[in-house]
Amino acid sequence: MTSERPLSPDGLPEPDGADVLADLAQLLAPQFVMADPDRMAAYRHDWSKGAGAGTPLAVVRPGTVEEVQAVVRWAAQRRIGIVPRGAGSGLSGGSLAVDGAITLSLDRMTRVEIDPAMRVAVVEPGALNITVKQAARELGLHYPPDPSSYEICSIGGNLATNAGGLCCVKYGVTTDYVLGLDVVLPDGTLVKLGGSTIKDVAGLSLLKLFVGSEGTLGVIVGGTLRLIPAPSPAATLVATFPSVAAAANAVVALGNRLRPSLVEFMDNYSINAVEDVREMGLDRDAAALLLVQCDSPGDARAAEVLVVEEICQVAGASEVFSTTDPDEGEMFLAARRSSLPALECKGSMLLEDVGVPVPRLPALLARIEEISLRHGLPIPVVAHAGDGNTHPNVIYDPAEPGALERAEAAFADVMAAAIELGGTITGEHGVGRLKKAALPAQLGPDVMDLSRRIKAAIDPLGIMNPGAVL
Incomplete structure (x- = not known):
């Protein structure tokens, strides 16, 4: 038996x-x-x-x-x-x-079908994010979720982790675009959740339960995704700052005044890592850089850019540059997207994904700097700053005695700092196996118990993604 x-x-x-x-x-x-x-x-x-x-x-x-x-x-x-x-x-x-x-x-499951009348994409889990975007774009539509890895990540993985990305500050994350899911449960039963309607509150919100469940409750085999009309071309603004704190304060001020479509942050270490791999014209001397885009239609876009410029200047920006040229804007976006591969060239990495309420972003960045100094390891930060989601990446030399242990301690300290500031250990990458030990500190015993009861009810044999998340 x-x-x-x-x-x-x-x-x-x-x-x-x-x-x-x-x-x-x-x-x-x-x-x-x-x-x-x-x-x-x-x-x-x-x-x-x-x-x-x-x-x-x-x-x-x-x-x-x-x-x-x-x-x-x-x-x-x-x-x-x-x-x-x-x-x-x-x-x-x-x-x-x-x-x-x-x-x-x-x-192998890569089918993508666009229904322009319904404004939905019906997709299989192996389809890449970029494939869905391109198929929608051909019909004047847009699929907003925009991970930095959008060219290589799959929709199934995006659904499993509730992926975010660069444009979340205005357009939201994956779950905001999921209208329906097809899921194979742990006993092999296929269930179809939701459909194509934008508003549907019939029954328990099981659709939301499976988005972000990281394969622990079943296998997502299909999705119906909401599409929106293609946004207007974006204006891009780049501001450099003499300190990380000044840039972080600018982000907080931006959130109090308007809603850009993108607010990205890079610190000095990240800027130089990108420039070391490929010269892209970033200011190597800047302590921090903000990349902001505004895509409101018509005259509203120009008005928003003026507000962003004013806020950055008041916060102490060293330089502010803006452009409406889409190629120039894409060049700056490419620099931001290339930060992770560039940082990987600096050594082994433990990849963080912590988030806090936007007003507490300056405090989080200060805590990360303190943790870096205390452990004697670089922790460069790039961030989807507009929604408080940061990526501090602990870099270490695996050949150096004790370096891995110091890196792991720094990794844990960064997560603890985010929790203390009312934030989260993961904004978009998921818990997986690497952050599992820190989850109880954020959720507490009652929520952990409830989560395990739900897992046991749906997957009583415990066969789905064993060892992940819970």
């Missing part, structure tokens, strides 16, 4: 052996079932490169909803864990492989 099999470190029964792979090959075409360690290596990690990645029993790549259901039913019958995986661009270890579990890669 399955209950007599020994348990793995994740609390799931160890698989019986090679015979299970033959079973899987009967559910999918054999070329979509991988068990060779060399072939599976590319599916073990996500972009976080977390050290805890295991070796899966197999990697399966279903091409249809029915195949997903078959694999999930097969795994449930044998109490084998399932790790859903999108494009592998996650930054919190949510899709790290688990020893003895199935990695369920959805990268």
Whole structure:
């Protein structure tokens, strides 16, 4: 009996052996079932490169909803864990492989259909964010959620983590655009939640429950996403500041006066990291940089730019530059988007994603600077500053004795600082496995207990993404 099999470190029964792979090959075409360690290596990690990645029993790549259901039913019958995986661009270890579990890669399910009359996109989870944007753009529509990795991240991963991005300050995050979901539950049942209507309050809000659940409650196999009319071309403003505090104070003032479509922050270390990789004309001497865009129609855009310029100057900006040239604007956006790859060139990194209420952004940035000095490690910060979501990245040399331990301590201190300031340990990347230990400090015992009860009710066998989040 399955209950007599020994348990793995994740609390799931160890698989019986090679015979299970033959079973899987009967559910999918054999070329979509991988068990060779060399072939599976590319599916073990996500972009976080977390050290805890295991070796899966197999990697399966279903091409249809029915195949997903078959694999999930097969795994449930044998109490084998399932790790859903999108494009592998996650930054919190949510899709790290688990020893003895199935990695369920959805990268073959890439269909995108745009209904311009309904203003929705019906998508499969393996479709890339950029593909949805481009398909919508061809019909004069827009899909706003805009992660920095939009060119390589999948919609399924965006849904699983409730991804945000650069334009959240005005347009919101992924959940704000989800009208419907198709989800395969842990027993293989397919449920269809929501639909195409903008307002729908029938029954419990199960749609919102699955967005951001990081594969712990089921496998998202389809989504109906709300589209909006394409916004007006944006004006771009770049302001440099002599101190991080001055830039942070400008962000707070901006939030009190208007609603730009984008407010991004880079500190001196991040600016220079980008310039080291590719010269883009950023001011290497600036302590901080704000990148602001306004996309209101007509004369309102010009009026907003004037307000932004005034606020930055009053806050002490060293220089303020604005342009309505879309190519120039895109160049500055490209510099901001390239900050993470540029920082990766500086050493090993622990990637943060903490957020606070916008008025407390100056205090958070000051705390991060103090933590950096105390641990003797650089913690460069880039941020979706307009909504208080920061990315402090702890950089360390793995060859230096004790550096990893100091980095982990700094990582924990940054999360603790965000919680103390009334914020969150993750604004958009998810908890995954890398932030799991810090979650109880934010949520408290009662909410943790409620979350575990919900998980146990939907996934009583505990097979969905074992070891992640809770």
